Amino acid sequence: MPIVTIQVTREGSQPGNDSVTADEKARLIAGVSQVLLDVLNKPLEATFVVIQEVEMENWGWGGLPVEAYRKQRNSTPG
């Protein structure tokens, strides 16, 4: 009866995508359900998965909205 909640920013994983695709969601669901089966022997039909996509401006990191934080990190000299 596990519940797995996956929170990710709403953005594409590849150029041309602006969000997680239905196929990627299906693979996330399959993948984490399999982990619960492999590690804890939980049958697939006992696991719920909930994916929550979070708008970029609603996700903070480093005290900043995540896009601003990524820019700051990338501009940090090596």
Next chain:
Amino acid sequence: MPIVTIQVTREGSQPGNDSVTADEKARLIAGVSQVLLDVLNKPLEATFVVIQEVEMENWGWGGLPVEAYRKQRNSTPG
């Protein structure tokens, strides 16, 4: 001060609806708040309820997106 979070798929409970209606949400809020009052004696004004509707493709069950899982179950003989 209880907090009750209700997560459901975004779909209608009846033909013609494609999501939970405002009236159904009001009844969910009233119902679960009443349960907290009845069982733990929590006053209604102390309870917060948050309803989270989850897109069908974001909900996994049986290692599959939930629509695919429902189809598979329904086609299982016996």
Next chain:
Amino acid sequence: MPIVTIQVTREGSQPGNDSVTADEKARLIAGVSQVLLDVLNKPLEATFVVIQEVEMENWGWGGLPVEAYRKQRNSTPG
């Protein structure tokens, strides 16, 4: 497939109890599962309920730990 999460402070509902009892938990589970059945027609076996008991000092209200806040409210004149 609803998931209902109930967060309450870890305290008794009656003198002599210092936490939610197993019987009260069973009644919370039964009660909210029934609400989902009544309002959205979700079968009982499709609903998961998770009860989270939160230590008193971990719950804040009014900018204070909840016990301090309750005392402050109770001492407020009329």
Next chain:
Amino acid sequence: MPIVTIQVTREGSQPGNDSVTADEKARLIAGVSQVLLDVLNKPLEATFVVIQEVEMENWGWGGLPVEAYRKQRNSTPG
């Protein structure tokens, strides 16, 4: 590595706004991350913040959808 989740109703804080603005979100992120730094000495880059905006009809208080509850409170004589 703290995670701070902020749940608020989707509404404006001032006349003319109908939701939390990007600037307000940035200030929420900055503010709560700073609290974690000040109190627990967690570096800013170790803190994630997730803001969840909840539709007004999905938020319950006092056994009612929150807008209905606010009206009821405001109409309560002194």
Next chain:
Amino acid sequence: MPIVTIQVTREGSQPGNDSVTADEKARLIAGVSQVLLDVLNKPLEATFVVIQEVEMENWGWGGLPVEAYRKQRNSTPG
């Protein structure tokens, strides 16, 4: 920056264990982090995993505490 929350009942996966072991937790963390890398190309160091163990009496299924529900299902004739 994904956050993966895994909620499981506090019980052993094998006879002799009465909870999830540290080794099993490490494998859950490794497994789901790898899924996020494989599917969405999220670097391992960007993923947080939180495992929440829920007491058996705090988990409801089928309108009952989960242990009672499991007994009922197992006693259902074929």
Next chain:
Amino acid sequence: MPIVTIQVTREGSQPGNDSVTADEKARLIAGVSQVLLDVLNKPLEATFVVIQEVEMENWGWGGLPVEAYRKQRNSTPG
């Protein structure tokens, strides 16, 4: 009516402490409630705060339990 959930590892912020102290929790509650007041004009008495302390072995980062991850990072040469 905001709800702020703060998840941190169960560990001390200073030598000699092995968990977050009651005083630190009170300051977290005061601090984040003040942020909601300052930024969104939410009255203190409308904000709930829930602090969740997560066992070190239940928190993952970098595909590892967090203690193992910290050791690995610290041993990375320059």
